[in-house]
Amino acid sequence: MSNLISHSAIWAALKTHQAYIAPIHLRELFALDSQRFERFSVKACGLFLDYSKNRLTADTLDLLQQLAVEARLQDWIVRLFQGDKVNNTEQRAALHIALRNRSNRPILVDGKDVMPDVNAVLDKMRQFSDSVRDGEWRGYTGKKIQSVVNIGIGGSDLGPAMVTRALKAYHHPRLRSYFVSNVDGTHIGEILDELDPETTLFIIASKTFTTQETLLNAQSARQWLTDKLGNDKAIAKHFVAVSTAKDKVIEFGMDPANMFEFWDWVGGRYSLWSAIGLPIVVMIGMDNFEKLLDGAHQLDQHFETAPFKKNLPVLLGLIGLWYSNFFGANSQAVLPYDYSLSLFPAHLQQLIMESLGKRVTRDGDRVDYSTCPIIWGAPGNNGQHAFYQLLHQGTHCVPADFLIAIESQYQLAGHQDAVLSNALAQTHALMMGRTPEETKQALVSNESLPHRVFPGNQPTNTLVYQKLTPQILGTLIALYEHKVFVQGICWGINPFDQWGVELGKQVASTLLPALQSNEADNVEHDLSTDGLLKYLKAHRYSVTRFS
Numbered sequence: 403m404s405n406l407i408s409h410s411a412i413w414a415a416l417k418t419h420q421a422y423i424a425p426i427h428l429r430e431l432f433a434l435d436s437q438r439f440e441r442f443s444v445k446a447c448g449l450f451l452d453y454s455k456n457r458l459t460a461d462t463l464d465l466l467q468q469l470a471v472e473a474r475l476q477d478w479i480v481r482l483f484q485g486d487k488v489n490n491t492e493q494r495a496a497l498h499i500a501l502r503n504r505s506n507r508p509i510l511v512d513g514k515d516v517m518p519d520v521n522a523v524l525d526k527m528r529q530f531s532d533s534v535r536d537g538e539w540r541g542y543t544g545k546k547i548q549s550v551v552n553i554g555i556g557g558s559d560l561g562p563a564m565v566t567r568a569l570k571a572y573h574h575p576r577l578r579s580y581f582v583s584n585v586d587g588t589h590i591g592e593i594l595d596e597l598d599p600e601t602t603l604f605i606i607a608s609k610t611f612t613t614q615e616t617l618l619n620a621q622s623a624r625q626w627l628t629d630k631l632g633n634d635k636a637i638a639k640h641f642v643a644v645s646t647a648k649d650k651v652i653e654f655g656m657d658p659a660n661m662f663e664f665w666d667w668v669g670g671r672y673s674l675w676s677a678i679g680l681p682i683v684v685m686i687g688m689d690n691f692e693k694l695l696d697g698a699h700q701l702d703q704h705f706e707t708a709p710f711k712k713n714l715p716v717l718l719g720l721i722g723l724w725y726s727n728f729f730g731a732n733s734q735a736v737l738p739y740d741y742s743l744s745l746f747p748a749h750l751q752q753l754i755m756e757s758l759g760k761r762v763t764r765d766g767d768r769v770d771y772s773t774c775p776i777i778w779g780a781p782g783n784n785g786q787h788a789f790y791q792l793l794h795q796g797t798h799c800v801p802a803d804f805l806i807a808i809e810s811q812y813q814l815a816g817h818q819d820a821v822l823s824n825a826l827a828q829t830h831a832l833m834m835g836r837t838p839e840e841t842k843q844a845l846v847s848n849e850s851l852p853h854r855v856f857p858g859n860q861p862t863n864t865l866v867y868q869k870l871t872p873q874i875l876g877t878l879i880a881l882y883e884h885k886v887f888v889q890g891i892c893w894g895i896n897p898f899d900q901w902g903v904e905l906g907k908q909v910a911s912t913l914l915p916a917l918q919s920n921e922a923d924n925v926e927h928d929l930s931t932d933g934l935l936k937y938l939k940a941h942r943y944s945v946t947r948f949s
């Protein structure tokens with residue numbers, strides 16, 4: 403007897419139910435129920451979610467909730483919040499909720515309350531960021547800091563970069579923020595070209611402090627700074643580190659006093675709430691960062707306590723699963739009609755795909771159903787003029803989340819009305835489509851009729867909020883974090899490890915010396931890789947340094 407959820411009676415019931423729903427167009431679902439919008443919308447934590455434009459009925463939701471019960475979601479939520487080692491393959495808790503535990507209730511890991519350490523690091527972040535912002539913290543030559551460069555990758559980059567971008571309206575007027583992640587020298591090279599070493603602060607962000615890309619970029623930054631300022635002593639005034647690995651920070655040549663700590667129970671893609679948020683704090687100030695934490699905490703409480711039928715992460719998680727497993731939807735789009743959220747899809751790509759892109763259950767059994775959809779997206783209106791063609795008339799079912807800010811950061815005449823009307827127009831058109839009969843009426847001749855017909859029936863969620871404040875942003879991010887948890891539990895997989903990134907790293911470590919050596923290679927990979935290696939070696943150019 404298999405333990406897989408797909409072998410349960412409720413899964414079979416959902417399959418049968420899907421056969422009933424599949425031929426029904428969303429138009430019909432609306433026509434059948436004048437209360438559909440009221441019935442399938444919910445308001446919580448400053449967010450309004452309209453999920454009525456989904457291919458579901460009240461029966462669908464009942465069945466999906468039974469699936470969550472079958473997966474023992476409620477027990478798992480309790481385990482997550484009480485600090486159990488829910489990350490079983492690494493034997494770790496996943497306590498991003500402790501980082502924003504504004505109630506300060508004790509949360510125990512191995513019998514020890516983690517809150518005093520969390521609060522101590524938050525205090526240190528406040529002191530440091532205040533001194534940089536006030537101009538008390540000076541560079542080696544006595545000048546105030548003007549540029550803050552975060553060097554990190556993955557979770558040590560995407561979350562902080564996204565939040566810093568999103569909260570630009572809250573930035574300190576003197577400070578400019580930069581994020582270096584790519585190991586291609588062009589990334590750091592282009593940024594360093596713009597900077598004055600006397601007024602630049604580098605934040606080296608790496609949970610492990612072993613990540614190749616980050617360490618190489620950090621070395622290049624250090625070299626650049628000491629070359630320009632002519633003294634190694636300048637490092638202490640221009641470099642701070644954020645890490646769980648104090649010994650490695652010291653080994654790198656940095657003063658541990660300039661290190662901000664976090665812990666192994668913080669996953670990389672869940673780490674922006676920890677000291678990894680330092681580049682955010684320096685730009686927006688600790689008071690605003692605390693509002694970000696408040697927003698996430700509010701959503702945490704909602705997730706922990708709201709009944710499944712009114713629970714935003716549960717609803718989004720189950721609706722997403724409905725399409726992945728029962729409609730064969732293999733991707734999901736995130737479409738913010740809020741330019742400040744330009745980097746939100748990129749952050750969600752790591753958060754969701756690194757968490758759920760797995761093929762075995764937490765016990766190591768191969769699943770026989772799809773897990774993570776491919777996540778993609780771009781800010782609304784831009785996307786309309788690029789890939790929405792596929793959403794409207796392509797062959798894929800692409801469930802999409804529309805995120806709509808009622809107010810923009812800039813009140814320019816006419817702009818926000820254009821944003822809002824386009825967002826509404828898109829979800830309406832995706833849902834309704836245009837029948838051949840309706841199309842005929844709009845055309846002069848019938849010649850291009852099939853090209854002008856829109857099938858509609860594309861499902862969307864619409865999430866509305868007043869304005870992107872730190873608080874609302876915290877709520878939004880936490881919403882997707884918990885949606886990931888819901889899906890991980892229903893699929894029986896561990897959303898907190900990422901073994902899939904290891905193999906590439908290992909192979910790169912054998913290819914690097916082979917690429918650098920002048921001798922014939924004695925490591926064999928495969929004929930293609932060996933052939934490409936030879937070709938690259940034959941065409942290499944010499945290393946250039948920063949001038």
Ligand code: F6P
Pocket residue numbers: 555556557558607608609610611612613616670671756900903
């Ligand atoms: O390679 C993937 C990964 O391990 C991510 O999970 C992580 O966010 C990123 O690398 C960066 O790791 P670190 O913070 O240890 O440098």
